[in-house]
Each structure stands twice: as structure tokens, then as C-alpha cells.
Amino acid sequence: MRYLPLSDADRKAMLATIGVDRIEDLYADAPASALLKEPLDLPRHKSELEVERIFSQLSARNTPAGRVPFFIGAGAYRHHVPASVDHLIQRSEFLTSYTPYQPEISQGTLQTLFEFQTQVALLTGMDVANASMYDGSTATAEAVLMAHRLTKRRKALLSGGLHPHYAEVVQTISRLAEDETLAMAPDVSGAEDIIAKIDDTISCVVVQTPDFFGNLRDLTKIADACHRHGALLVAVFTEAVSLGLLTAPGAMGADIVVGEGQSIGNALNFGGPYVGLFATRHDYVRQMPGRLAGESVDADGRRSFVLTLSTREQHIRRDKATSNICTNSGLCALAFTIHLTLLGEAGLTRLAKLNHANAVALAEMLERVPNVDVLNRNFFNEFTLRVKGDAAALVERMAAKGVLAGVPVSRLLPKAGLDDLLLVASSETNTPEDRAAFVAALEGSL
Template identity: 70%
Template sequence: MRYLPLSGTDRSAMLARIGVPSIDDLFADIPKRLRVKGLDLPRAAGEMSVERTLGRLAAKNVPASTVPFFVGAGAYKHHVPASVDHLIQRSEFLTSYTPYQPEITQGTLQVLFEFQTQVANLTGMEVANASMYDGSTATAEAVLMAHRVTKRKKAVLAGGLHPHYRAVVETTSAMAGDSVVALAPDPAGTEDILAAIDGETSCVVVQSPSFYGHLIDLAPIAEKAHANGALLVAVFTEVMSLGLIEPPGAQGADIVVGEGQSIGNPLTFGGPYVGLFATRQKFVRQMPGRLCGETVDAEGRRGFVLTLSTREQHIRRDKATSNICTNSGLCALAFTIHMTLLGEKGLGRLARINHANAVELAEMLVEAPGVTLLNDSFFNEFTLRLPKDAAGVVEALAARGILAGVPVSRLEPGRPDLGNLLVVASTEVNTVEDRTAFAAALQEVLA
């Protein structure tokens, strides 16, 4: 626990310097309905008393590992081998940070080189960078990159793109003065993406599996995009799916981005995570972030170097491809170690277990009265249409010790037509008993 020795005078001076009258004004951008009005805490207490008080508050949370857990929608609970945590805590790795200078240790550079190789192989692309903040910011950076490549300013976002990813792209594009055409949410997986692509399109951004779980055939979208001089940006939020489905690169994608949290990294209350970014060799000089390259020294010995570090700290700001200043290098390390332990065959087996668990769960849940499955195909996540408000059903199931999924209304507020949709994920950590408990509880709630 940190002790911050600031007096009232100190805080007043800081507020005066930045030009706001009170600390509350610093939170003006947060909607009032989302602000905590305050905790009933004493003004002063001993350290042990504070620890006990905060411990009691923390105990009100329900850890994902203590109950049947089916929450996904961009962050997934997978088993991370104990060896991953052991290895990343070794002294030579524990303070691992995305390197700024080429003289960083060879070990760190080699790990990032291996990471890039793994990401390129997973995505079916020719080159990958040394990671990004997370999947959403990687998607926004991919759109900016496509604008640079095509010299155009309009991005088309498919209706199956994760709402948070869409919001990050829209925010970034607004700041850059770029145009975004965001198609309506597509829970049925039936939208006509091709019709939205025209001669002014810079890129079309398509997520597969989509936010609603649908598997999208990217090949015809890539063909239409290329015919119009645009790029296809393929997005994923569940990297585990790449162990089973055809890589986006093989389907014609020009840029592939997504979230790598599922491999090596726990949920950790939403971060830090690890963004993956890969592209074609011909676009490498427009790719944001950094690359680690393999070379030989003056004596012919194998070595690794930073290369193409085209960010604002390395070249003039107006020439940089990205203003990303760092990322979570330790998360990339965890990804690399877990991926190495799995290997190609292990990842494939794990992906098949995920898919099989999800199929079995979907078959059980549609037996509940009034429940409809919206997916013809999916990996480990699917969308249900319920006969009641999905948020209320989730709360009722949580009261029964089941964390049942994510109501679409939570991420798409203001859309009453989506209020009865529930996105459900099932990974290798879900047991037969978990799935049975979920199905039985859903029957009770909907009865």
C-alpha cells in the first residue's frame, strides 16, 4: 500500500496550476450515473485496520475461478500453466519492458523476435510487430495505417465488430479528422458488408469470430475491398480461435489485429493485456510499433536488434507512424512462453476442446423455454435470444452462483431491440458440472 504525503495545500496548488477548481472537476468526462458517490470509510485508521476494511470490501467480489464462469465478449478465462508465472518472474524477465534502445539485452530482444514469429504464424501474415497495448488500440492503429497506405480517409466497420473496438476507432478517427462508417450491430450475422465498400473506402474492418460469435468468410470481403483499392483489416478478440479456423492471412486480409490475452495472461480485472498486430511485408514501413530483427555481428554470430522503430521517440513527431509510447512487454513474454509450451499441436487440441465445450453448452441452453441460438457457426462463443431482458436474467443467475455471460445491452446501451441478447463463452476451464448447473439455473429463471 502506497502512502501519498500530500497536504491540502499541496493539492490546492496542483489544482490551481492545471486550472480546475476541485478534484471532482477532473472526473467531468465520466457520466454522473457511473460515479461512485463515496465509500463509508473513516477519515483515519491504522494500517492493519485499513487492510481488514479493504479486504472485506474486496471479498464482495466473485472471483472468476470460484463459480461456473461463462463471461467472454473480448476477455476470456483460460487455464494458464503455473510454469508461465514462474518463468516471467525470473529476475531477468520480471522488469521486462518494451525496449527503447537497440542496445537492450539480447535475451529480451530474442523473446520479442520469437513473439513476432508466433504472431505471424498464427495470423498467416508475413510480419508482426513487438505487440501493442491491447486489441482495441491495435484496431484503431490498423485503421490509421490503412489510411496512410491508401491515401484515403474512410473506414467501414462491420456490425460484428466489438462495440469497445468500434468506440476506440471512432474516437481516434474523430481526433484525426477521418471518416468512419459503422454498420448497425449484426447479431444475426446477415449484414451485407460488401455493399458498404466503394471507391472512397480506405479499409473495411471485420471481426471473426464476430462479437456475436459468428465465423465470417473473409475471402469475398477481401476480394471486394481489393477491387476498390481498399484494405481488409481482420480483427479477433479470441486468439485461441486461430488454433482451429483458417488464418485471416490465408483469407486475403491485409492487416490482422486482435487481443492476445487468452494465451498466457489471466483476466486481471481488464488488463494489462497484449495487442497483436501483423501485416504484409510490403506494408511493413507503415506498421506502428517496433520490430525486432535477426542479424549477425561482425564475427558472424547470431544476434537481435531493434529495427523500423518508427515512433515519435525515434524520429520527428510528424513522421511517426504511431504515438504509442510503450506496451506491456511482460504480457508479450507470458504469451510467448505459453504459446511455446502449447506448440502447434497443443494449441489445436486446446482450440478443439473450447469448441466442443461451447457446442455442448449451446445444445443444453436452447432446451430452456423461449431460448433461441442465433449462430449457425461459432468457435467458443455464441449469442442467445432470451424471452426476457438479458441483464435481468444474468443478475438472477449470478444470485444462483452462475456468471452466465454478457448482456449485449451492457455494451450497446440505448438499443432496446438488443436487450434480450446474451453473449455466452465456454472455454476449456468449464466442466460438465458447470454446464449442467448453468442449464438448470437458466431453466429455473425462465420458468
């Protein structure tokens, strides 16, 4: 009873209060195919020491990203995170901090959030940034909802280069809000004519750069077309390091810039927790979701920090709330800020250049491999290959040779007929030996 303190009578009482007869009734909305037909194949009971041993054995069957040449990207990227980042965020005053419900006594937390916001605003070329979101996909969905509030329209146009997971999150939230989304077909080449789809019914256009397939997008003409029709441009990124080298989305006319900050300060972590970035123009700040930390002075004229904006249900009337975010990955935002502070502006630029150079070097080597085509000509640190046969099967064969080669497009777009496409990412962590191993494994697996 150490871990299962409730009796059968306790469970029956709770179910009766909820209004269901069985625990299984709580999962009535889940697809039957997603439900287990029988318990997992695990021992029914073990001591704590035995449990540790069992799970250590299970985890040893995984191949960690740092053990073999690693070229997986598609929205989550392996970068080197200095040991000082992890050391600092584990200080108790950071590690145990929560949402500053009493901001006047949370000066340290508010100051780090203020510094984070300043960095994000500078990176994106925008006027103001919030104190982070859950991740890039939910930040994108919140940006669409914000655009609807600002334009009084209810239709979003999604680029075919938008990460499929981001598009799915937008579509799910839009469906629940009874809003409309118009998603363009997957755009491998980055040549879609999205401007032709913009009209006076569109609330916002959502475009990613670098896009899901690795293409760099010039957003200037798209932004101009949006503004002619009274729509907003939402610029999305999944690779934050790219902002150290590429033209900032704000400089290309974006109205809202959102994306994933995992690449800076945060490891892959099996998919999370991550940190969503959100920035916009000053004119739109009152419709921005999340929190905003501001700078002021106290009664004695000393520099101080305040929670300037917090438009959540806990703080204002529910119908006036612009976000349902109750907290966020504050520790991940702090890790982002510490890492970026250690890098500095020049360091981030050097890091971005190294990423790009490594990716170019790999692409040039792969262009010489028979039955392999590099489809991108303008990319940052990720590009798309067309290979002979099924890319998913190829990845498995290369993994057996000790190389994690990338992400098959069919894994994220299973119905798009793109089974021969492979996304490959190369960061500063890849060495010349890694690239040589990739080529050798690829040639031996085709």
C-alpha cells in the same frame, strides 16, 4: 503526512503554475454525472494492517471466475494458464525489463519479442507482426490509422459484428483525427451485406471473426471487394485460441490482422493489462505502428537481435511517427509467448478443438430448453442465445443460483433493442457438471 507530503501552499503553487484556481477545474471536461458528489464511504484513516483487513473483506464480496461455473466472454475469456507461465515471467530479468531504449544491451528482451512476433505472424497467416500493442481495441484503431496512411483516404467502414468497445475506440480516435467512420448496424446473424457499402472512398473495412455475436465470417469475398476498390481489409479477433483451429485471416486475404491475445498466457485480471496483436503484409511494414525486433549477426558472426523498427516520437521526427505508443504490455507478451511455446502447434490445435467441442455440447443442451433459441449455427467457443424476457435480469437470477451465465448484449449495446440476447462462452475450463449447472439454473430462472 506519510502518504500526503504536500502542504496547502505546495498545492496552491502547483495550481498557479498550471493556471487553474481549484483542483476541480482539472476535471472541467468530465461529465458532471461521472463526478462524485461526496467522498467514497470509506474510513478516513486506518493503519496498514487495518486497511488490508478492510479490503480483504470487500474483495471477498466478489465471485471469482474459478469459484462457480463461468460462461462469460464478450472479448475476455477464461482459460487455464499453466503455473510455469507465471513462474517464468516473475524472474527478475523479465519482471523488471522495460522498453529496450538501448537495444544492443537488451538481447534477452529482444529475443523474446522476436519469438513473439514469429508466433503472431504464423497464427495470423501474415508476413510480419510487431512487438505487441496495448490491447485489441487500440490495435484496431491503430490499424485504421495505418490504412488511412497507406491508401491516402480517410473513411473506415466498420462491420456490425465488430465488438462495440472496439468500434467505440476506433470512432473516438477517428473523431479526434478528423477522420470518418461508417458503422453498420449490429449484425446478430452475420448476414450483413458489407460488400455493397464498399466504394472508392473507403480506406479500409474492419471485420471481426469470430464476430461479437459468435458468428464465423468468411473474409475471402470481402477481401476481394476491398482490393477491387483500392481499400484494405482489417481482420479482427478477440479470441486468440480460435486461431489454432480456424483458417488464418491472412489466408483469406486480410491486409492487416489485429486482435486480443489475452486468451493465451494471461488471466482475466479484471480487464487488464492485456496484449494487443498486430500483423500485416511485408509491403506495408514501414507504416506499421509499434516496435519490430529483428534478427542479425554481430561482428563475430554470432546470432544477435536488433530493434529493426521503432517509429515513435522518441526516435524520429514527430510528423513522421506512425504510433504514439511509448511502451506496451511487454510482460503480457512474454506470458503469451511462454504459454504458446509450451502448447506448441499441435497443443494449440487440441486446445482449440476442446473449446469448440465444449461450446457445441452446451449449445446442444440449451437448444432443448423451452423459451431459449441458439441463434448461431457456425461458431467457435461463443454463441448468442435469445431468451424469454430481459437477459440482464436473467443473468442476475442465475448468478444468485451460483452460475455466471454470460454477458447480456444490452450491457454493451444498450440502445440496440437487443435486450433478450445473451452471449455465452465455453472454454476448456468448463466441465460437464458446469454445463449441467448452467441448464438447471437457466430452467429455474426463466
